[in-house]
Amino acid sequence: MTAPAHARTSADLIRAEEPVLAHNYHPLPVVVARAEGAWVEDVEGRRYLDMLAGYSALNFGHRHPALIQAAHDQLDRLTLTSRAFHNDRLAEFAERLAALTGLDMVLPMNTGAEAVESGIKVARKWAYDVKGVPDGQATIVVAADNFHGRTTTIVSFSTDETARAGFGPFTPGFRIVPYNDLAALEEAVDETTAAVLIEPIQGEAGVIIPDEGYLTGVRELTRRKGCLFIADEIQSGLGRTGRTLAIEHESVVPDVLLLGKALGGGIVPVSAVVARREVMGVLGPGEHGSTFGGNPLAAAVGTAVVGLLETGEFQRRADELGLVLSEGLEALRGHGVSGFRARGLWAGVDVDPALGTGREISERLMREGILVKDTHGSTIRLAPPLTVTADELRSALGTLEKVLGQAG
Incomplete structure (x- = not known):
């Protein structure tokens, strides 16, 4: 036995x-x-x-007592509806998370990798519907030594052979440039570019911090070239670096923000894509979804996490x-x-x-x-x-x- x-x-x-x-x-x-x-x-x-x-x-x-209490309270009321119905916790979570980050709309998901995948889909849809990139030709520029997750699409633009070897064929549509190199980024971005996807600090690579001015340069370049800036703050965000977001060290606001990990308070998986209204607004009913994304338990815990961060403590x-x-x-x-x-x-x-x-x-x-x-x-x-x-x-x-x- x-x-x-x-x-x-x-x-x-x-x-x-x-x-x-x-x-x-x-x-x-x-x-x-x-x-x-x-x-x-x-x-x-x-x-x-x-x-x-x-x-x-x-x-x-x-x-954390406040997060455990939020979870306990919600467990006694409601845990899951799916997005087939509204639930009474989701609106507050989305409103407060948008306000905390200075953006407009929230797409709730579960894991960090799901947030990245969702951000890629939103950026491509925006490129076709708004920017006018011909269908099937959108590209996304990423940095070498990145870590954005381990799904098939994400490892397609990884430079870590341990993560890639044996998992092809890989998803096309990505261009890889050296991290912290604005000249290389400038050369890689063209009329097909939907977005530049960057970690403000590369975590898995060894906590690699770019030169001062790099993130500001990425923001300026993407505005000038007419593409989106997607900041992956799944590891670096939500207080870790002494700011709510690591990009705040350069007072930068991206078009799309990816959050996860700490958003679930160490209790449940919670992630989110937060974006400007004109970007997130390209999604219509049925074009993307998640059974558990935005569930009441996750929303209750996520709201409690936002509450802790709102104090600045x-x-x-x-x-x-x-x-x-x-x-x-x-x-x-x-x-x-x-x-x-x-x-x-x-x-x-x-x-x-x-x-x-x-x-x-x-x-x-x-x-x-x-x-x-x-x-x-x-x-x-x-x-x-x-x-x-x-x-x-x-x-x-x-x-x-x-x-x-x-x-x-």
Whole structure:
């Protein structure tokens, strides 16, 4: 007889996954059973400081009381209608999210990849209906080393061969240019271009922050060339960088904004495409949809998330604690850290390859009670919940210093 989950050890549960769970992830060997705030606990009761926050899906920490209450209250009333009917939670969610982002209309979806796919469809429809691009000829310009999801269409314009190999044939209609290169972007955009799709900060690539003025340049170029600017803020948005949106660091407003991860408060999958009315208005009934997109439970949680952001508290925390993070990493430069890039409570940390791969450093930190995740090579990412304290950050950085010292 199989032992109940609560009676099985971490090793038991990891072994149990092997024959029945698809091997599309390579998780660290920790089995989380409980969580609160910035801390998680494994099945044996060991506690870890979560310095990854679900790739920014847990910006408000694990089980934030206001978000849990919103979910509990809605579970007692209504969870799903499908969009075949109206529900009493969706209008407020859309109104407040549009106001928070400074745009006009909201298309609610579930996952980040769905938001990206939806944004692509909206941009192409706009190109045909408004811009006058001949049918079937619309192009979208993207950046090398991007990460926008893992659907077949999205990996068609990825430059990561691990994500692409074995999944063709690929969807046409995309042009790839180097990130942070306005001259290359200018050359790639022509009369067939529906949109430029950019991450304001490239997360999976290692938290790559473009030069100051790049996003402003993208905005100016797309206006001048008559195409849309789509900003993918699924990881970078909703408080992570010390602003509601990362593009706000350059006071840029895109035509289309893609949101996800933190929009669901770490409780349910919630994503959205938010856009100018004249762009989103190209969609008509039956042209796009989702059974669960905009469901009452998601709308209730999403509205509570917007409510937390409307106070500005979490943006201020990320901004102020980001200084603690950056100062701590600067102190480690040359002491195992060869470089880093940080904005708000988000950092890509390059470890001296002689001390180990990013995976090896992540495993050593795990054994010391700190959870992070590698990106590529010897780079790890740090993205703690915005509820983390300064003392917790300093403790995590002290542990990183210890681990790097031991590796040396």
